[in-house]
Amino acid sequence: MKHKQAKKQDSDGTGTTLPTAAGRRRSSGINVAVYIVGLLIVVVLVNLLARKINFTADLTRGGRYTLSPRTKTIIHELQQPLELALVLEPGSLTSIELDDLDSLLKAYQRAGDGEITITRINAGSPGDVAAFDALVHRLRSLYADSADRMQKLLDDALRVSKTQAQVLNSAKSGVQAALAEVTRESEASKAVAQYLGLLSNHSRAMSEAVQQATRMLDTQSSGTPIPDYDSARAILAAAMDQPTRLTGIYADYFDILSKDNGVTATGRSKFAALSRIFRNGSNELAKSREALLRPEPLELSEIVRGMQSTSYLLVLGSERAASIPLSSLFPADNRTGIRRFAGEEAISVVIASLTTTETPLVYFLHAEKQSLFGPNSGLITIAQRLSGQRIHLAEWSVATSADPPQIPFPDAPRVYIVIPPGDRNTDSLERRSRLATVVADLINQGECVLYHLAPSSLAAAGQNDVLLEPLKPLGISARTDLQIISSASSPAGPVISDSLEVDHYHEGHIVSDACRNLPSRFYDLVPLIADKHPENVSITPLIEVGSSSNDNIWAESDWLGGQWQKATPDGNRDISHGPFTIAYACERVIPDSQKTQRVIIIGCSPSWMGDNVAGQNEGGVLTNPGNAELLDACVYYLAHLDKLVMPGTASVQVPRVAGDAPVRAAAWITIVVMPALVLILGFIVMILRKRNIAD
Known part of the structure; x- marks a missing residue:
């Protein structure tokens, strides 16, 4: 119905x-x-x-790529136009990778506000030959003066090497004729006869080096659009080393034999002539080799080596340039979701290096007898991150040398990252004392230091912790007899941990502002104390954990041997609640100097810089991006490069959940x-x- x-x-x-x-x-x-x-x-x-939930997708893929604040600052500081020239071999990138790269380059172009232009060249394409030639011509013109000077040095070295190779090759018969005039053997005559065969060997080695260097300087033979001057001079300098010393030694022997009564008058005359020839040759080789080694590495050669890959990005400024191989721009093991962030970091580092000459020199200062940069060391991750930003690195162990290694960057701002040793070995006290003495000297000299303090078994046993001594001029101390731990509930009972995740940094300091709201994780924490304020020293807290209302984070006294794994603190011996400051930044005006010293003290194990700097979960997302940003911020702040103390790519790679x-x-x-x-x-x-x- x-x-x-x-x-x-x-x-x-x-x-x-x-x-x-x-x-x-x-x-x-x-x-x-x-x-x-x-x-x-x-x-x-x-x-x-x-x-x-950790999202593993690239949330920026649907829209325009956004550059990090640090990159925007670098571009804002540009005083010159830039050209980003992308040279691609057909098939070197997938369509998705190409879209990622295009969106990244367009982000630079937008941020440059007309100062950054993008050029794209297909390698091997007949239609792009003229554009590639124009690119090479511009690159040559940027380094014309330095390249011409290096070419002149190489021409002189090639001439000297070729001449001396011929002299050594033809001298063997003359030496044999002179030895025939020896009537009574001597040590000098025996030595000359014994090493006579070396003349031909070194002559042949120098001739081969001349041929190899000549091929490298010929663009058609080498297959590169610009000669690799540095590689050519390295080959020549190495080939000239042994002949320089050998001819000098032979000249001394010949001089001795020219005055030896055990040689006939004719023989003495021949040895005197040979001595003059070999002495002159040794001087010529030494002078030419010294001239080759005197100039600093040619930046153009580094660019040429980057252009030897089939695909690369050229960054050209008004006075300098740089090349980035595609393998460095988009690492092969880099996950799709974070590809553009890695590319941004590589490009921004290059742009910053072209616009400033203030590249920091970072010393890793420790007291171990072995290198800390072994294959299984967490410092490898740190070194890769810092060297990727073109920061110079050096290792200094006070256990093997009282003086720092000599690094050829005298004007670079120096930063010392102190890695304290453990204190449970038989020689721990001696090594800790030696390290404390060196650090105290550095602080008294006004050097900039990133200092770590971790729980000490010596302090827990009531002994003095010598690593606290260097901080007295700054008014900082620490309770290294305690360890900050946390407790969390679980179905199986309380879970006690000696590591803490921190997502709150103090406001008002450029280092903490660069890491604000980014998750960070620290291990083996100790409370720092700033109860004294020496004259000319300003102290700013950076990181704080715990609070007066949070009883789940406390400073444990009985932490040795894992006996601290209990659910609640002991009110008689422990500090039952926070807040605990675990990082301070100190600035001190050095008397009778215009220099301001900067020191950052972090009360935790230095391991926060290592594995967690680029810690990734299975989806390719940084699990502790604050660690990466804190490391960068500390280095640039201590190097007085405040304009670079800004959130980098890690800050935009992971969305910030917390905030004001x-x-x-x-x-x-x-x-x-x-x-x-x-x-x-x-x-x-x-x-x-x-x-x-x-x-």
Whole structure:
């Protein structure tokens, strides 16, 4: 039976069709279903936010790529136009990789505000030959003066090497003739006869080096658009080393034999002539080799080596340039979700290096007898990150040398990262004392230091911790007899941990501001104390853990041997709650000097710099991005490069969940409250409409 629809007479005489009871039920059911679905969506969103799920997708893929604040600062400081020239071999990138690279380069172009241009050249394409030639011509013109000077040095070295190779090759017969005039053997004559065969060997080696260097300087033979001057001079300098010393030694022997009564007059005359020839040759080789080694490495040669790969990015400024091989721009083991972040870091580092000559020199200062840069060391990760930013690195062990290694960067701002030794070995006290003495000298000299303090078993046993002595001039101390630990509940019972995740940095300092709201993890923490304020020293807290209302984080006294694994602190011996400051930044004005010393003290194990600097979960997302940003910020701050103490790529790679209270409130209102409010209003409207229809 069909349902009939009722007619309602309006005041103007027209009729309005009213829905039947079945229609009203159907409409009401649809509205309720929509409401329930909307409510489920809100519940799912709330749970996602509460659980802080690590998203592994590249959330920027759907829109324009956004550069990090540090990169924007570097571009803002540009005083010159830049050209980013991408030279690609066909098939070297997939379409997705090419889209990523294009979006990254366009981000630089937008940020450059007309100062950055993008050029794309397909290697091997006939249509792009003219563009590539123009690129090479511009690169040559940037380094024309230094390249011409190096070419002149190489031409002189090639001439001297070729001449002396011929002299050595032809001298063998003359030496043999002179030896025939020896009537009574001597030590000199025996030595000359014994090593006579070396003349031919070194002559042949020098001739081969001349040929190899000549090929490298010929662009057609080498297959590179610009000669690799540095490689050519390295080959020549190495080939000239042994002949330089050998000819000098032979000249001395010949001089002795020219005055030896055991040699005939004719022989003495021949040896005197040979002595002059070999002495002159030795001097020529030494002078030419010294001239080759005197200049610093040619930047153009480094660029040429980067251009030897089939695909690369050239960054050209008004005075300098640099090349980035595609393998460095997009590492092969780099996951898709973070590819553009790695590319941004590589490009930004190069741009910064072209616009400033203040590249830091970082010393890793420790007291171990072996190198800390072994294959299984966490410092390898640190070294790779810092060297990737073109920061010079050096290792100094006070256990093997009282003086730092000589590094050929005398004007580079120096930063010392101190890696303290453990204190449970038989020689630990001696090595810790030696390290403390060196660090104290560095601080007294006004050097900039990143210093670490970790729990000490000596301090826990009531002995003096010598590593606290260097910090006395700065007014900083530490309770290294304690260890900060945390407790968390679980179904299996309390879980005690000696590592803490920190997502709160103090505001008001450029180092902490660069890491603010980024998760960081630290191990083996100790409370730092700043109860003294020496004259000319300003102290700023950077990182704080725990609070007066949080009893789950405390400073444990009985931490040796794992006996601290208990659920609650001991109120008689432990510090039952925070807050605990674990990092301070100190600035001190050096008397009678315009220099300001900077020191950062972190109360934890130095391991925070290592494995967790680039810690990744299975999805390729940084798990502790704050560690990476803190390391960068500390190095640049201590090197007085404040303009680079800004959030880098790690800060934009992982979305910041925490933030200022107004920001958090706005986020919750936008994501949760507004949809819920719309649903509630919709439900009210539905009820009102239902009542109106009923009336």
